[in-house]
Amino acid sequence: MIIDIFLPLSLVFIMFTLGLGLTSSDFINLIKKPKSFFVGITNQMVMLPLVAFIIISLAGITKEIAVGMMILASCPGGVTSNIITKLAKGDTALSISYTAVISILAIFTLPLITGLSMNHFMGAEAPPLNILSLGLTMFCITAVPVGIGMVVRSKNKSFADIFEVTATKISTLLFVIIILGALASEWDTFTNNFLQLGPAIVLLIIAMLTIAYTSSTWFKMSNNQSITVAIESGIQNGTVGITVGNLIINPE
Numbered sequence: 001m002i003i004d005i006f007l008p009l010s011l012v013f014i015m016f017t018l019g020l021g022l023t024s025s026d027f028i029n030l031i032k033k034p035k036s037f038f039v040g041i042t043n044q045m046v047m048l049p050l051v052a053f054i055i056i057s058l059a060g061i062t063k064e065i066a067v068g069m070m071i072l073a074s075c076p077g078g079v080t081s082n083i084i085t086k087l088a089k090g091d092t093a094l095s096i097s098y099t100a101v102i103s104i105l106a107i108f109t110l111p112l113i114t115g116l117s118m119n120h121f122m123g124a125e126a127p128p129l130n131i132l133s134l135g136l137t138m139f140c141i142t143a144v145p146v147g148i149g150m151v152v153r154s155k156n157k158s159f160a161d162i163f164e165v166t167a168t169k170i171s172t173l174l175f176v177i178i179i180l181g182a183l184a185s186e187w188d189t190f191t192n193n194f195l196q197l198g199p200a201i202v203l204l205i206i207a208m209l210t211i212a213y214t215s216s217t218w219f220k221m222s223n224n225q226s227i228t229v230a231i232e233s234g235i236q237n238g239t240v241g242i243t244v245g246n247l248i249i250n251p252e
Contacts, residue, residue: 006181007246010174011239012145015103017167018079019149020160022100029097036229039219040098043212043233045105049073049113051207059200063122069200070117071241074110076102078237079171090227098232103142106240111135114244129248137247142240175239182242209234
């Protein structure tokens with residue numbers, strides 16, 4: 001019940017909450033900062049999946065677990081990464097801009113990487129995957145609620161400002177429930193693969209935090225911008241990953 005019904009509805013609410021905090025200027029913000037846009041996009045959409053693939057290959061992770069890790073590495077950031085950026089004294093506005101743009105781009109890139117990963121790691125055992133259908137589904141449960149949230153903000157900014165605080169708390173709670181629910185439903189799989197998967201995920205996070213921060217300093221970005229790029233590259237929206245995995249397992 002949690003995975004099939006509660007999960008997609010929760011993701012819709014979480015993305016709506018994200019939209020409540022967005023304006024069109026958040027998208028324009030990155031275009032006006034080409035260096036920040038290039039460094040952030042490259043780290044999150046190119047380096048992250050590439051590093052994940054290398055770690056998976058070196059660790060000998062195969063089949064469904066490997067695909068799951070690639071899906072997670074292809075997810076955008078989310079409300080959680082925005083909150084962590086704020087706590088770490090990063091550039092919160094830049095974090096929100098990255099999340100907004102990459103959430104839209106992921107509608108196209110995530111289904112494609114998922115399909116390629118399934119073919120590579122699972123071969124003939126891979127379940128059928130309609131990349132177009134998955135992309136359209138992602139559009140409906142991510143881009144549409146974000147758009148609705150932005151419309152609400154544009155029509156009634158005072159309401160959006162007030163409700164966003166409560167909505168963010170609810171989204172955080174939903175995220176925790178989803179993670180715990182997913183662990184409970186796949187507990188045997190989790191425990192059987194923890195010793196192999198756990199270190200791989202920790203290594204991926206540490207590697208991306210380091211690579212993203214270092215590359216940002218190479219391009220002479222400010223310290224708070226470098227912190228933002230590192231967090232956005234290392235902290236992904238697990239809710240999106242779990243939802244995509246569930247859509248593949250239960251396509252109907």
